[in-house]
Amino acid sequence: MFxxxxxxxxxxxxxALGKMGLRTSPLSELTFEGMRVPAAHLVGPAGAGLMVLDHVMKREILFSFSITLGEMEHRLARCVEYARTRRQFGRSIGEFQSVSHRIADMRIAVDTSRKWLHDTAEKVLAGKDxxxxxxxxxxxxxxxxxxxxLAALQIFGGNGYLTGTGVEQDVRNALAGTVYSGTSEIQRNRIAAVLGL
Ligand SMILES: Cc1cc2nc3c(=O)[nH]c(=O)nc-3n(C[C@H](O)[C@H](O)[C@H](O)COP(=O)(O)OP(=O)(O)OC[C@H]3O[C@@H](n4cnc5c(N)ncnc54)[C@H](O)[C@@H]3O)c2cc1C
Incomplete structure (x- = not known):
């Protein structure tokens, strides 16, 4: 690693490449051609680049997806508030079980995410594999x-699809997370490999 x-x-x-979401974070290709790098710019021992990357990526994932957790908490709070105040058919939409159960599932997803993040962070700090x-x-x-x-988009209905509410932007940003820092498929490959498959 250099x-x-x-x-x-x-x-x-x-x-800068045009992309679906995360537009405040520019993305572009880097090209390295005939480039000479001083030996003093080696990071870690020669040949250990993959280990350095693994060390960095573990922290990148924990830090960047802690931000995601905050976004999910904010989204959940918005949905609870909207379901309480948006009225249809003479009642708040949160009184419809199909809406309230969707929000209950969101709460479970947020709490599950927090528990995984905190548990894994503690293991990383303890130096465990x-x-x-x-x-x-x-x-x-x-x-x-x-x-x-996507659940928030459904709960906000037509308002969620409008650009002014931020809900559709939130969907566009969220969909990148299963791709960057290693796709969901590659993460499952890693889990399977640890299991000896
Ligand atoms: C917003 C954003 C930010 C990014 N930031 C960075 C960055 O900072 N630095 C950087 O280096 N890269 C960055 N990337 C690139 C990102 O890491 C890659 O897009 C990602 O690793 C997938 O690689 P790929 O696009 O070549 O897809 P491909 O490898 O072509 O994969 C296409 C599909 O095939 C599946 N697939 C591929 N190989 C396998 C396999 N062996 N087993 C099962 N399924 C497989 C993938 O999971 C995916 O579903 C970023 C991407 C995005 C969207």
């Missing part, structure tokens, strides 16, 4: 995020 300075000859940063735990945490939280974002 540290590459931004102005190193041979490093090209491509134009967390390959399976981090993969499971990433899968649980990212999939809970997508599911609860």
């Amino acid at each position: 540290l590459v300075e931004r102005d190193t000859p041979g490093l090209t940063v491509g134009p 967390t390959t399976l735990d981090v993969a499971a945490t990433k899968t649980v939280v990212s999939e809970a995020n997508s599911a609860t974002a």
Whole structure:
């Protein structure tokens, strides 16, 4: 693993790529061509790049999906408030069991995500082997995020589909989580590998 300075000859940063969501976080391709990096820019021992990456990715996943947990808590609070105040057919929509159960499932998803994040973080701090735990945490939280974002869209009805409420933007942002930092499929591959499959 090498540290590459931004102005190193041979490093090209491509134009920002258009994407579905997360538009305040620019994404582009990096090209490395005929580039020379000083030996002093080696990070960790030579040949240990994968271990350094593994160390970093575990923390990236825990930190970035802790932010996701906060987003899910905010989304849940918005849905509870909306279900209490939006009235249809002479009552609040939260009085319809199909709506309230959807919100109950959101609460379970949020709490499950928090428990996985905290439990895995404690194991990482204790220096335990967390390959399976981090993969499971990433899968649980990212999939809970997508599911609860879609649930919120349904609860907000037509208002959720309008750009002004932020609910559709929330869906577009949430859907990236099962792709970046290792897709759900790759996380399940890792869990299966730990199980000897
Ligand atoms: C918002 C965003 C931010 C990103 N940020 C970064 C970043 O900072 N740095 C960086 O390096 N990359 C970043 N990426 C890239 C991201 O890591 C990749 O998109 C992701 O790892 C999937 O790789 P891919 O797009 O090549 O898909 P592919 O590898 O082509 O996969 C396509 C599909 O096939 C499945 N698949 C592929 N291989 C297997 C397999 N062996 N077993 C089972 N299923 C498989 C995948 O799970 C997926 O469903 C980012 C992507 C997004 C969307």
